[in-house]
Amino acid sequence: MWHRKDLLGLEGLTRPELETILDRAERLKDILAQPEKKRTTLRGRSVLTLFFEASTRTRTSFEMAGKFLSADLTSISPSTSSAQKGETLLDTARNLEAMGFDLVVMRHQFSGAPQFLAERLAAHVINAGDGLHEHPTQGLLDMMTIREKKGRLDGLQVAIIGDIAHSRVARSDLWGLRAMGAQVRLAGPATMLPDDLSAFGVDTFTRPEEALEGADVVMMLRVQLERQQRGLFPTPHEYSRFWGLTPERLRLAKPDALVMHPGPLNRGLEIPTEVADGDQSVILEQVTNGVAVRMACLTLLLGVDDK
Amino acid sequence: MKSWRELPLPEVLVIRGGRVLDPASGLDDVADVVVEEGVIRRVGPDAGEGYARRAGEEGGRIRVLDARGLVVTPGLIDMHVHLREPGQDYKEDIASGTRAAACGGFTAVAAMPNTQPVIDTLPLVEFVRTQAERHGAARVYPIGAVTKGSQGQELAPIGEMAEGGATAFSDDGHPVATAELMRLALLYAGQFGRVVIDHCEEKSLTQGGSMHRGRVSTLLGLHGMPSTGEDIAVARNLMLAEETGNRLHIAHLSTGRSLELVRQAKARGVQVTCEVTPHHLVLTDESLEQHRYDTNYKMSPPLRPAEDVEALRRGLADGTIDCIATDHAPHHADDKEVPFPEAAFGIVGLETALGLVLTHLVQPGVLSLSQAIAALSLAPARILGVPGGTLAEGAPGDITVIDPAALWTVDPSQFASRGRNTPFGGLRLTGRAVHTVVGGRLVMENGELNI
Numbered sequence: 166m167w168h169r170k171d172l173l174g175l176e177g178l179t180r181p182e183l184e185t186i187l188d189r190a191e192r193l194k195d196i197l198a199q200p201e202k203k204r205t206t207l208r209g210r211s212v213l214t215l216f217f218e219a220s221t222r223t224r225t226s227f228e229m230a231g232k233f234l235s236a237d238l239t240s241i242s243p244s245t246s247s248a249q250k251g252e253t254l255l256d257t258a259r260n261l262e263a264m265g266f267d268l269v270v271m272r273h274q275f276s277g278a279p280q281f282l283a284e285r286l287a288a289h290v291i292n293a294g295d296g297l298h299e300h301p302t303q304g305l306l307d308m309m310t311i312r313e314k315k316g317r318l319d320g321l322q323v324a325i326i327g328d329i330a331h332s333r334v335a336r337s338d339l340w341g342l343r344a345m346g347a348q349v350r351l352a353g354p355a356t357m358l359p360d361d362l363s364a365f366g367v368d369t370f371t372r373p374e375e376a377l378e379g380a381d382v383v384m385m386l387r388v389q390l391e392r393q394q395r396g397l398f399p400t401p402h403e404y405s406r407f408w409g410l411t412p413e414r415l416r417l418a419k420p421d422a423l424v425m426h427p428g429p430l431n432r433g434l435e436i437p438t439e440v441a442d443g444d445q446s447v448i449l450e451q452v453t454n455g456v457a458v459r460m461a462c463l464t465l466l467l468g469v470d471d472k
Numbered sequence: 473m474k475s476w477r478e479l480p481l482p483e484v485l486v487i488r489g490g491r492v493l494d495p496a497s498g499l500d501d502v503a504d505v506v507v508e509e510g511v512i513r514r515v516g517p518d519a520g521e522g523y524a525r526r527a528g529e530e531g532g533r534i535r536v537l538d539a540r541g542l543v544v545t546p547g548l549i550d551m552h553v554h555l556r557e558p559g560q561d562y563k564e565d566i567a568s569g570t571r572a573a574a575c576g577g578f579t580a581v582a583a584m585p586n587t588q589p590v591i592d593t594l595p596l597v598e599f600v601r602t603q604a605e606r607h608g609a610a611r612v613y614p615i616g617a618v619t620k621g622s623q624g625q626e627l628a629p630i631g632e633m634a635e636g637g638a639t640a641f642s643d644d645g646h647p648v649a650t651a652e653l654m655r656l657a658l659l660y661a662g663q664f665g666r667v668v669i670d671h672c673e674e675k676s677l678t679q680g681g682s683m684h685r686g687r688v689s690t691l692l693g694l695h696g697m698p699s700t701g702e703d704i705a706v707a708r709n710l711m712l713a714e715e716t717g718n719r720l721h722i723a724h725l726s727t728g729r730s731l732e733l734v735r736q737a738k739a740r741g742v743q744v745t746c747e748v749t750p751h752h753l754v755l756t757d758e759s760l761e762q763h764r765y766d767t768n769y770k771m772s773p774p775l776r777p778a779e780d781v782e783a784l785r786r787g788l789a790d791g792t793i794d795c796i797a798t799d800h801a802p803h804h805a806d807d808k809e810v811p812f813p814e815a816a817f818g819i820v821g822l823e824t825a826l827g828l829v830l831t832h833l834v835q836p837g838v839l840s841l842s843q844a845i846a847a848l849s850l851a852p853a854r855i856l857g858v859p860g861g862t863l864a865e866g867a868p869g870d871i872t873v874i875d876p877a878a879l880w881t882v883d884p885s886q887f888a889s890r891g892r893n894t895p896f897g898g899l900r901l902t903g904r905a906v907h908t909v910v911g912g913r914l915v916m917e918n919g920e921l922n923i
Contacts, residue, residue, distance in 0.1 A: 176691075255809050275811040276693035277765030296813070298693030333693060360696065361687035 167465045171283040171290040174299035175341040183344055187309050189471050190454065190461035196233050197456060207236035210467055213266045214240045215257075216293070217273045222428055222452065223293050223302070227270045230459035239266070254278060258285040268467055271295075276333075289466040297331050302462060303427055304337030306455040308345060310447055311382055313454070314423055319346035324376040324418070326352045326408060327386025327435055328397070329369075330359040334427045335386060339367060352376035353386075354408060356397040373408055377417040384425045385410050385436050401434050410436050415445070423447050473567040473607040474923050476574075479913040482535040484508050486520035486527075487873060487907075490539025494546060495846035496862035505544055507869035510912030515863050535914070537907060539873055545845045546861050547579025547870030547910065550822060551852040552644075552669075552723055552747060552797035555581070555612070557603060558596075559588025564802035564890045566600070567607035569822070571923065572800070572889035574915045576822040577905025579870035580611035581800075582856055585622070586645040592617035592628040594636045601637050609915050609923045610908075611870070613639040613858055618657045618668060622646040627653075627660055634664040639856045642669035644723060645772075647705060649675065655712045662718030667745075667855060669721045672705035672730070673772070682813045684757040684774040692764060694812060697774050699727040706730040710737040713744055721855055722746035724799050726773035728783030735792045745855045747797040748784050750821060750828040755895065756781055767808045767815035768895040771801070785838045788847065795851035796844075798825045802891025820891040824882055826874065828896070830903030841876070869912035876903045888921065 166185040175183070196202055212231045216224055224240070231238045254273075258281075261269060268289040271279045276296030283290035294300040312318050323342055329335045329351050339349050343366065351362060352370040362369045370376045377383060388404060398404045415424065424436075424446045432438050441448060464471050485507040492503040492515060504520035506513045514520075520536070527534040555569035564572075566583075573581050583600060585591030591600060597614045604612035616638035617628045622645070630641055641661045647670055648654040654670070661668045678701040683689050685696020706722060710733055713720035725731060725746045737744050757775045760766070769775060787793040801818025808815050829848065833839045839847070849872075853861025860870045882899045884892040908916035915923055 253806070253809075254811055273811065275813045277813075278811040280765055281811050296693050297695070330690075336693060359690040360685055361690055364687045365691075 172301050172462055172466060173280050173283060173290065173292045175301045175304045175337045175344070176299065178341070178344060180344050183308070183341060186305055186458065186461050186465060187312060189465060190305070190309050190457040193460040193471055194454070194457035196460070197453065202233050203235065204233065205235045206464055206469055206471065207231065207234040207467060210236045210267045211265070212236045212238050212268045212270065212463065213261065214238065214270045216242050218294070220272055220294070222455070223272065226452070226455040227293065227459050230456050230463055234460055234463060236463065254281060255285065258282050261288065262286050268463065291462055291466065294333055296333065298333050299337045300333040301337050302455065302458055303334050304341040305458040305462070306451055307338055307384065307425060308341050309454045309458055310425065310451045311423060313450070314447060315381060318342060321347040321381040322350065322379060323347050323382040323384060324350045324352065324380040325384045325386065326373045326376060326410065328357040328388055328392060329353045329386070330357045331389065331392065332386050338384060339365065350376040350380070354398055357392070373414060374417055377414055380418040380422055382423045382425060383410060383415065383418055387427065387429065388431055388435050405434050409434065410440050412440060415440055425451060428452070475606055475608050476610065476910045476913055476915050476923060477605065479915065479922060481510055481913050483533040484523050484535070485869065485909065485912050486523045486534065486536045487539045487544050487871065488520050488524055488536055490542045490544035490873060492544045492863065493842055493845050494863040495842050495850045496864060499863070500842055505863060505871060507871070507909070507912045510869045512863055512865055512867045512869055514865065537873065542906065543841065543874040543876050545872050545874060546849040546863050547908070548577045548826065548848045548872050549580045549852040549861060550578045550798050550800065550825070551582040551795065551856055553581045553583055553800040553822065554586065554802065554818070555583045556587060556802060558599065563804050563807070566603045566612060567609070568888060568890045569800070569802070570604065570609040570612060571921060572820070572822040572887060573610040574908045574910070574921060574923070575888045576824070577826045577872040577874065577908055578610055578822060579872065579908060579910045580613060580858065580860060582613040582615050582639060584642060584644045585615050585617045590617045590622045591615070592620050592622070594629065594632040597633045597636045597638045609921065610910055613856060615640045615642050615669065617641065618643045618648055619653065624649045624653060627656060630661050630666065631664050634666050638666070639858055640667045640669050640721070642671070642723070644669065644671045647671045647673045647675070651708055651712065654709060655716060658712055658716045658718040658720060662716065665857070667719040667721045669723050670705070670709050671723045672702050672709060674701050674704040677701035677704070682770055683760055684776050686757060686777060688757045688761050691761065697772070699729060699776065699780070702727050702773055703729045703733065706733050710734070710742055710744060714740065714742045717743065719743045724749050724752065724773055724797070725784065725793060726752045726776050726780065728780045731783050731787040731792060735787070738792065745794040747795045748788060748793050749799045750796060750825045751819060751895070752776065753781060753784055753788070754828055754832045759895065763895070765812040766895070767810070767812055768819060768893055770812060770815050770817055771799070771819055772817040785833065789839055789843065794847070794855060796825065796829060796847045797852065798822055802889050803893045805892065808893050819893050819895060820887065820889050823887050823889060824894060824896050827880065827882070827901035827904050830876060831901045835902060869909060871909040872905050873907035874903060875906045878902065878904045878906070880904055
């Protein structure tokens with residue numbers, strides 16, 4: 166049920182494809198509960214994490230996923246790479262090809278950069294976040310977490326709140342959740358809502374209350390503080406007052422609604438501590454599931470059975 | 473490389489029996505065109521019969537081209553090209569760019585000044601003219617910068633450059649940012665009888681953008697360049713042209729709203745003209761949904777939605793848009809084979825313009841052939857105030873002979889231009905130039921350059 170060379174985004178993935186990944190991730194999650202977290206599934210396979218943009222969580226998560234499955238891991242980050250010396254992405258691609266990596270996990274500040282690499286490499290490419298475009302493994306770990314807690318995705322109401330325009334997480338969540346039959350509502354300041362979202366079949370709101378009403382899942386997005394300098398919102402205080410997930414606002418959602426966040430948290434800005442650490446929060450389960458989802462993606466793309 | 477001036481000049485060149493289209497006079501009939509010593513002498517049915525009879529006897533002095541089944545038009549003029557010389561000859565130079573022009577049926581081009589250095593002084597204008605005289609395969613009309621270095625701070629010596637042969641002034645690529653400087657530029661260039669060409673873009677709205685802002689940019693996660701980024705600059709410039717009473721030419725109009733603003737301004741008598749590129753008449757931003765992150769679809773202004781394309785086609789048909797210009801922007805693969813946001817803006821256009829216009833505008837009946845030819849010859853000649861654009865007696869012998877039925881496939885590897893950056897590679901087109909005559913000399917003959 167998996168024929169793709171690369172995982173560049175969740176847009177266009179079919180429900181059976183998404184289910185293949187999620188089912189495999191659920192099985193592989195068992196490894197994390199074992200005292201000896203090691204399988205030989207990816208022994209002899211070389212995996213490169215190539216991060217042109219800073220990341221701790223995603224990169225570590227991919228590296229753990231690779232290590233648990235015995236892949237040979239190499240890391241390149243911008244500070245140590247020749248990107249600093251002005252090497253073009255095309256040359257980087259050619260060099261990686263020459264080194265013969267089997268799979269490259271790539272994060273880049275420009276939308277479409279992983280596709281650029283994928284078109285030029287025989288190696289498999291996993292997009293670990295590109296510009297404003299997609300962050301497919303984040304979308305998958307969100308879906309896995311929701312499915313685990315709610316038993317399904319079909320028919321659920323998912324509210325995503327924050328800086329939608331600049332969020333690759335929102336885009337991946339949107340495509341993945343919709344393909345699985347969930348309904349997505351988006352809310353954020355008007356200055357942070359992209360154009361023509363209605364064309365993608367989602368409801369958008371400027372007030373979070375409208376998106377929260379009766380929601381099964383509430384996904385809060387991280388506010389990038391540099392957006393304030395660009396004039397997209399006036400002050401953190403005002404942001405938290407109108408768009409933060411206060412306990413009062415959360416009560417508009419279903420009583421058993423899940424609270425999610427891709428991290429890192431801005432405590433007190435988009436999410437207050439009492440909600441982030443509250444009973445409804447599954448934020449740390451998301452992180453755990455991230456490792457499982459990435460193990461699933463590595464094995465599927467490399468065409469290795471997960472047994 | 474040779475210049476078109478070094479090609480043999482037939483004493484008499486007779487183009488026989490073609491459908492002769494001269495929008496300036498309204499002529500559209502089967503006729504002969506007789507060019508003597510590089511100047512058009514006679515146009516009329518069988519005007520060249522006597523010469524044709526004597527051609528055999530008088531050796532090479534008389535050249536006869538059989539144009540039966542072909543269309544004979546004034547030499548095409550592209551008033552918006554980037555020849556990249558001086559400074560960026562790895563992308564293009566005057567020799568290669570004018571060869572691309574001749575291949576595309578253009579006998580003259582107006583060269584934008586955003587070279588390295590920017591053409592902002594008399595010696596630099598003279599350099600462009602000299603290079604064109606030495607190596608050009610078509611006429612080159614230099615465009616001077618509006619401001620020094622196109623920095624948008626102080627006016628460049630427009631008077632001296634005008635005297636030295638700059639036909640128009642533009643900070644293309646670096647639109648004149650402040651309204652006051654634009655006002656001054658219009659006044660100042662106007663007194664020398666020169667038009668100011670502006671690439672209308674309000675940068676605060678388009679900064680960081682790499683495609684039209686809309687559904688597709690949201691889908692691809694690319695920063696957008698909204699239509700208002702163009703419309704606001706167009707509105708500003710129109711008001712300044714109206715206030716100063718000086719001539720303004722708007723480069724590569726791309727939105728329906730801007731078109732409407734121009735239409736209203738023209739109705740009020742504002743001295744404004746505008747151009748549209750073939751690609752803005754043929755492609756929409758949805759091309760990027762299909763060809764994701766393909767940098768051959770990255771240009772400024774960006775490809776717009778279908779409604780805009782429809783409006784531009786109507787605007788060209790009803791005369792609100794004066795001319796078609798390619799914004800020929802050759803780039804090296806190094807500038808294009810990079811992630812989309814990093815890629816250079818622009819595509820080459822000289823060798824595909826005529827085929828695109830004939831196939832996608834004339835064939836479906838959006839424009840008459842005569843309208844299309846006027847938009848590619850007479851109109852730009854009038855806007856720039858240069859000779860040509862007509863087959864009238866005494867006009868320079870700049871002539872394009874077109875095979876309207878020629879079926880061909882765009883093959884960028886065969887371009888005379890150094891730029892291969894086109895989204896039209898592989899496209900089947902109908903109609904192309906077969907002979908390009910500059911000053912009575914056959915620069916391209918039967919689809920092959922003589923130079």
